[in-house]
Amino acid sequence: MARSATTTDAFAAIAEPRRREILGVLAKAQADGHRGVAAAPEHDVTWLVEELGWPQPQVSKHLSVLLQVGLVSVVRKGRRRMYSLNADELRPVFDWVKQYEKFWEHQLERIKARAERMHRERTSNQTHRGPVPPSQAPSD
Amino acid sequence: MARSATTTDAFAAIAEPRRREILGVLAKAQADGHRGVAAAPEHDVTWLVEELGWPQPQVSKHLSVLLQVGLVSVVRKGRRRMYSLNADELRPVFDWVKQYEKFWEHQLERIKARAERMHRERTSNQTHRGPVPPSQAPSD
DNA sequence: TTAATATATTCTGATATAGGAATATATCAA
DNA sequence: TTGATATATTCCTATATCAGAATATATTAA
Numbered sequence: 001m002a003r004s005a006t007t008t009d010a011f012a013a014i015a016e017p018r019r020r021e022i023l024g025v026l027a028k029a030q031a032d033g034h035r036g037v038a039a040a041p042e043h044d045v046t047w048l049v050e051e052l053g054w055p056q057p058q059v060s061k062h063l064s065v066l067l068q069v070g071l072v073s074v075v076r077k078g079r080r081r082m083y084s085l086n087a088d089e090l091r092p093v094f095d096w097v098k099q100y101e102k103f104w105e106h107q108l109e110r111i112k113a114r115a116e117r118m119h120r121e122r123t124s125n126q127t128h129r130g131p132v133p134p135s136q137a138p139s140d
Numbered sequence: 141m142a143r144s145a146t147t148t149d150a151f152a153a154i155a156e157p158r159r160r161e162i163l164g165v166l167a168k169a170q171a172d173g174h175r176g177v178a179a180a181p182e183h184d185v186t187w188l189v190e191e192l193g194w195p196q197p198q199v200s201k202h203l204s205v206l207l208q209v210g211l212v213s214v215v216r217k218g219r220r221r222m223y224s225l226n227a228d229e230l231r232p233v234f235d236w237v238k239q240y241e242k243f244w245e246h247q248l249e250r251i252k253a254r255a256e257r258m259h260r261e262r263t264s265n266q267t268h269r270g271p272v273p274p275s276q277a278p279s280d
Numbered sequence: 281t282t283a284a285t286a287t288a289t290t291c292t293g294a295t296a297t298a299g300g301a302a303t304a305t306a307t308c309a310a
Numbered sequence: 311t312t313g314a315t316a317t318a319t320t321c322c323t324a325t326a327t328c329a330g331a332a333t334a335t336a337t338t339a340a
Contacts, residue, residue: 001294001295001327001328001329001330002293002294002295002296002297002326002327002328002329003143003146003156003295003296003297003326003327003328004155004156004157004296004327004328005295005296005297006143006296006297006298011154011155011157011160012155014151014155015144015151015152015154015155016143016144016297016298017144017151018298020151020236023240027239027240027243030243031242044316045316045317045318046315046316046317055299055300055301056316056317056318057299057300057301057302057317057318057319058298058299058300059317060317060318060319061298061299061318061319062298063317063318064318064319078307078308078316079306079307079308079315079316079317080307080315080316080317081316081317081318085240085243087240087243087244088243088244090237090240090244091244093233093237094237094238094240094241096160097230097233097234097237098234099167100163100167100225100227100230100234101234102171103167103170103225103227103228104227104228104230104231141297141298141299141300141323141324141325142296142297142298142299142323142324142325142326142327143296143297143298143325143326143327144298144326145325145326145327146326146327156327156328158328184286185286185287185288186285186286186287195329195330195331196286196287196288197287197288197289197329197330197331197332198328198329198330199287200287200288200289201288201289201328201329202328203287203288204288204289218286218337218338219285219286219287219336219337219338220285220286220287220337221286221287221288
């Protein structure tokens with residue numbers, strides 16, 4: 001078997017930085033309101049191409065993935081297609097990652113507690129690996 | 141070019157469901173404390189293999205990816221390697237997706253407002269696509 | 281030393297990208 | 311009808327997976 005398809009779910013779709021960028025541009029466009037005037041929620045592919053500076057086919061292909069996953073919606077308007085953000089589909093990602101919030105929320109307390117512990121204790125005999133642990137392992 | 145490497149960042153790493161599962165198991169193990177006794181933050185590969193029910197090489201390989209991205213840490217202990225969750229590296233994902241929270245936070249209000257609008261208005265002439273748009277595009 | 285245990289690594293094959301280039305399709309304009 | 315514009319799709323290639331099987335490596339036990 002190979003890697004799971006990018007169109008499997010939001011997790012797979014947003015793994016690609018460029019797709020996150022597209023969502024970001026659409027979000028910005030939707031959020032930015034000028035002087036109380038609501039921002040445009042929909043946008044042209046041409047507009048996106050200009051905004052992103054990528055080749056049009058590339059933009060279209062990424063939009064296709066986002067569409068299949070439901071992260072964007074389309075409305076045909078003449079020969080144009082108006083895309084808009086569908087942030088709803090990001091909720092599963094949010095909910096999943098939110099579960100882990102507690103692990104860094106209390107980190108400060110834990111670090112403090114460990115510091116005190118290490119004042120008395122003196123364990124060793126352990127090798128360390130892994131990218132820069134937030135706190136030094138007591139490897140003395 | 142091909143797809144970006146799974147070891148590029150947390151986004152790429154957690155695109156794989158099995159890797160999310162591993163993180164989930166490590167999180168559960170770390171969170172579950174029994175009768176005020178702190179849960180074990182570190183775990184054997186063997187323990188993970190039993191917990192997950194996958195072939196050992198598969199577990200090791202996924203752990204390798206998670207390690208490279210920094211989502212887990214390792215401590216060697218005899219012939220065993222104790223892995224532990226490093227949720228810190230999930231923060232970028234959390235921060236990114238949190239930006240989009242506002243788009244579904246106010247959704248109820250928007251839906252209500254739109255419902256009222258549609259009571260009077262009656263536009264149509266637009267083709268729809270995309271997975272169940274939560275809201276009709278107000279094309280006025 | 282030899283065996284057993286714990287874990288990582290290598291090799292293989294099927295597959296799905298992502299980007300680039302070219303092209304097809306649909307719609308509007310003249 | 312012919313041309314122009316907007317967008318999608320197809321073909322190509324290089325690459326990186328993921329699972330499975332087999333094997334290598336390191337450590338402890340006998």
